[in-house]
Amino acid sequence: MNEILYKEKLSAEVFKMIVRAPRIAEARKPGQFIILQLGGDYNERIPLTIADADSEKGTITLIFQAVGESTHKLANLNVGEHIENLLGPLGTPTEIKKYGKVVCVGGGIGVAPMYPIAKALKELGNEVKIIMGARNKDLFVMREEMEALADELILTTDDGSAGRKALVTEPLKELCESWKPDLVVAIGPPIMMKFCALTTKPYNVHTIVSLNTIMIDGTGMCGGCRVNIGGETKFVCVDGPEFDGHKVDWDNMLMRLGTYKPQEKVNHHRCHIGLNIEEGDA
């Protein structure tokens, strides 16, 4: 059950795993996610986006950053071992249709969930330009895959080690002015998505974001993932994870993401003790 077939360390704290999960591989659509739990009474449930899937081989690809104790434990599993509990696909799929001109913005490992969406949009005949942002050149994930499918790929880094030394919002603004996209899809750290939405707002370009809030069951039962969308409370796990970026109450969402910050800090330190992962700068 859920055997790990392939594992690769993409950067200091970012890992790629290909896992056998035939049901999920068959049912999943771009934009959906899974929740995993590493067995026993005490392990957390962790939501992760699906980066890719192969329904013939019955596999899904997960790309994740080892940020807490649970993701570190996951990163320490090896090929041939199993992820005991894997539930999915969860959430509402992306609305894939002919929009025309699309800009996909992926920040950090947000590129991973972006990939199947960009791919599906491209396959349907959309013109797709991709902006990928990272702190430095070593932190890009799925760069080759994105290069292969993008009509134009724009890289930005914080330190200028690859592409432009800029935030993703800079080229996004330029494209909004010069290229006038019909749709923007932004996936990455919440703060990046917030500023992408703010960037596209004056140009009135429909902007989809994919939220990664705190959640437990992922089926609509706990409500821990709730967000304000245009004044209404929505559950990310079932109503999302994608929403209209212009309607998201970002401040509230960012605040709620910090609910367990004090405990996480303690855990982040603890999780590097005895676990085989260096504390990278990712």
Place this chain on the structure above:
Amino acid sequence: MHATIEQLDIQAKELLAKLGDNNLSMKERLTIPLQDMPTQDPMQRITNMEEVALGYTENQVKVEAMRCLQCKNKPCIQGCPVGIDIPAFILQAAKGDFAGANATIKESSLLPSICGRVCPQENQCQEYCTYGKIKKDISQSVAIGRIERYVADYAREHNQDVTPFVKKSTRKKVAIVGSGPASVSAAADVRREGHTVVMYEALHKAGGVLVYGIPEFRLPKKLVQRELDGLASMGVEINKNFLVGKTRTLEDLKDKDGFDAIFIGAGAGLPKFLNIPGENLIGVFSANEYLTRSNLMKAYDQKHSLTPLFPSEKVAVFGGGNVAMDSARTAKRLGAKEVTIIYRRSEDELPARKEEVEHAKEEGINFLLLHQPHEIIANEKGSVKGVKVVTCKLGEPDASGRRRPIEIEGTEQVIDFDTVVVSIGNASNPLLKQTTKGLDVNKRGNIIINEETCETSIKGVYAGGDIVLGAATVILAMGQGRKAAKSINAYLNNN
């Protein structure tokens, strides 16, 4: 003063010596005092998660069973959703035939050790008890639930609970969606007829609300596991991490996977909020989240669990049902200094089991009755700082038969809290409706069924439990599961 189990047992033993062999007149029975449920000392139990109610001793259960008047018309049975022959099993218990008493219960109920603990008996069997009627006090009724619990625990501990006989294979396949009380009952009854039964549970542990919702201190999880092990030993396949509607649609189960019938017992599972300002602040939780963190994810054990807990000093719980009591008492055990139930009606209308209310009070939970929350106030960091409430008075009874709360103008006040748990009930999870063509639901999102057969608008698809009833009780869910199973068995025999 808290009476220990030893003290209660000595009293019962002395009484038993006087009462002799159950050959008593009605007048004599009416002088036997109600046997108190032994409990952990309140001050001790708020520091642990272990079961609060310890269960009767053998002496106590015999004395309590002798209170039963053995009425000819058996009024108690009409209060039992599954029609257990209550006087019969109580008579067996009075005679010390506990295994026999358990067998009598098991003819009608599959989960007596669970129902004995969580049924609201005072609104069911015990409401109709003649003893309570004569005393003009329902709390003086024969403690049917406690006797039920004793005999079920006895049978379990003495390995006298036998795995039900399973008939030879019919080669028909039934899918059960969910693994809570409705599903467990349906699965067992369908499996007995020799049908192949596959159960699908979304979470990583089976048991539904019995596992994620009801806390350990009220229902030990090993009891739930035992029932699930029983199903497995009957040959029921339990598939976890499988969300029907997402992992696979209901239609695919029917059309592609060859299931001849399906039972939906997916539960209510969509938390309601009051829709007042501040409900999305840091420190506001649905009871589902609060309890799931603690129960399913074992966050109460912070030494081992990786699921974090929100540190609380002053917790407000909105609502007055069993889930509200569970949340409040969980908060206390998780280290909150002050926990307050805020409920808009008076104590008489609290929907929770009486025993839970009593236990909550003993544990120092505050009850702010006749108050309605209007707003949750934030501090500068976006965390809960307080709750604005308004005082209510009771007016005329509403549709539910309970007196309607009326807010009194000009009574607004803000009370300091750092955590809010919203426990005002659950609506139906819309997932199956959204992903299943032709599945009819009512305005509240509950699946509509034929009351007689539990069949839904789709042929061969049945439903029961909270997804039909809205948030109800374990025993009602179980009753519907059994009713649906009967219909499924009939349907499969005829097709």
